[in-house]
Amino acid sequence: MKLHPLLFEPEILSFLFLSINFFGSIIVCFILRTWPLSIFFTCLYILLMFFVNHGLTCGRHYLPIKKIPNQTVIITGATSGIGRVCARRLAQLGAKVIIGIRGQERAEKVAEEISKESLGGTVIGYDLDLSSLENVKNFAERIDSVDILINNAGSLYETYSVTIDGIEKQFATNCVGHFYLTQLLLPRLKHGRVVNVSSIAHHLVRPADLDYSLRQFKDKYHGSRVYALSKLAQIYHASELTRRYGVKAYSLHPGTIISTNLQRNRPFFRRVAFQILSMIGKTVEQGSMTTLFCALSDDAKPGCYHSDCQVRRSSQLAMDTRRAEQCWNETERLIKEKAK
Numbered sequence: 001m002k003l004h005p006l007l008f009e010p011e012i013l014s015f016l017f018l019s020i021n022f023f024g025s026i027i028v029c030f031i032l033r034t035w036p037l038s039i040f041f042t043c044l045y046i047l048l049m050f051f052v053n054h055g056l057t058c059g060r061h062y063l064p065i066k067k068i069p070n071q072t073v074i075i076t077g078a079t080s081g082i083g084r085v086c087a088r089r090l091a092q093l094g095a096k097v098i099i100g101i102r103g104q105e106r107a108e109k110v111a112e113e114i115s116k117e118s119l120g121g122t123v124i125g126y127d128l129d130l131s132s133l134e135n136v137k138n139f140a141e142r143i144d145s146v147d148i149l150i151n152n153a154g155s156l157y158e159t160y161s162v163t164i165d166g167i168e169k170q171f172a173t174n175c176v177g178h179f180y181l182t183q184l185l186l187p188r189l190k191h192g193r194v195v196n197v198s199s200i201a202h203h204l205v206r207p208a209d210l211d212y213s214l215r216q217f218k219d220k221y222h223g224s225r226v227y228a229l230s231k232l233a234q235i236y237h238a239s240e241l242t243r244r245y246g247v248k249a250y251s252l253h254p255g256t257i258i259s260t261n262l263q264r265n266r267p268f269f270r271r272v273a274f275q276i277l278s279m280i281g282k283t284v285e286q287g288s289m290t291t292l293f294c295a296l297s298d299d300a301k302p303g304c305y306h307s308d309c310q311v312r313r314s315s316q317l318a319m320d321t322r323r324a325e326q327c328w329n330e331t332e333r334l335i336k337e338k339a340k
């Protein structure tokens, strides 16, 4: 019997561990009965529980040390979170890092900051807004060479809106913009790597959601479900890139990381609820490791989904090659129709 892949994710393991032990500590309390003793043992139990839980949430580590001086790496969305940590680490390893960020001035400022943080690494900032196909094209035209493309930028929106090209904004940013950027850079990426930062959230997609026109969400928008769909599309994109062109493309879940800016568009109470998950989450440094693993390690497997610095089984829907092909065709058609 195959266990569900979610049961191997550090945050799920940690959640189960904490829930079981919470009840365990109550039982210990009742068994001991004598109150000073039971309080003492319960505190000891909780302390031990947090210590073990810390080990569970960290997950596997990948700390690259081999220098990559002749490599050019492009990272989308490096103002904060995972993208920023990866940019810093890759610059430290000697790569030329190009970061794509909204606004030229802002991009240059962040590039300078990351260069300083990496103690003098080469970091260049270019304007990139993934929600505009024209902007993506302008960005791609500035790129001479690329060895590793990290499609990291991501957004979470709670209300329905469309981009300048008339595409639903969340899907446009997370999926369509990255798809277009990869297509434009593909001739220069034949021997390189493409890394798509997807999410565990792709498990939430139901077959009924698989309409990429997103008409189904127009009247009743469900931000998390559109986010999940865009992340599933990124898994399809990576597997199809490898299948169609033989490009080394990888998709991944970085872990649950509370201290990034991803939740900023969410209502206050949802953000607070998300903070509670910090007990089962990773730090940004730990959360950047699977991206670095897919970008650099020989143990990463092209076309596959990764989590916790190893290949991991994705959802059944994500493994469906017919649906991956369909997603590719529909995204390609959408870009042809909208790109000028």
Ligand SMILES: NC(=O)c1ccc[n+]([C@@H]2O[C@H](COP(=O)([O-])OP(=O)(O)OC[C@H]3O[C@@H](n4cnc5c(N)ncnc54)[C@H](OP(=O)(O)O)[C@@H]3O)[C@@H](O)[C@H]2O)c1
Residues within 6 Å of the ligand: 076, 077, 078, 079, 080, 081, 082, 083, 100, 101, 102, 128, 129, 130, 131, 152, 153, 154, 155, 173, 197, 198, 199, 200, 253, 254, 255, 256, 257, 258, 260, 261, 262, 263
């Ligand atoms: N944090 C988690 O728990 C978690 C879990 C699973 C997957 N992920 C994925 O990990 C990736 C990185 O997220 P993070 O947690 O590090 O969040 P983050 O700190 O919010 O970083 C997201 C980055 O994307 C950029 N971005 C957003 N919209 C953009 C656009 N239209 N054009 C260009 N850049 C844009 C943001 O730039 P601005 O500053 O301009 O907004 C920011 O630099 C995302 O793809 C996310 O879906 C995160």
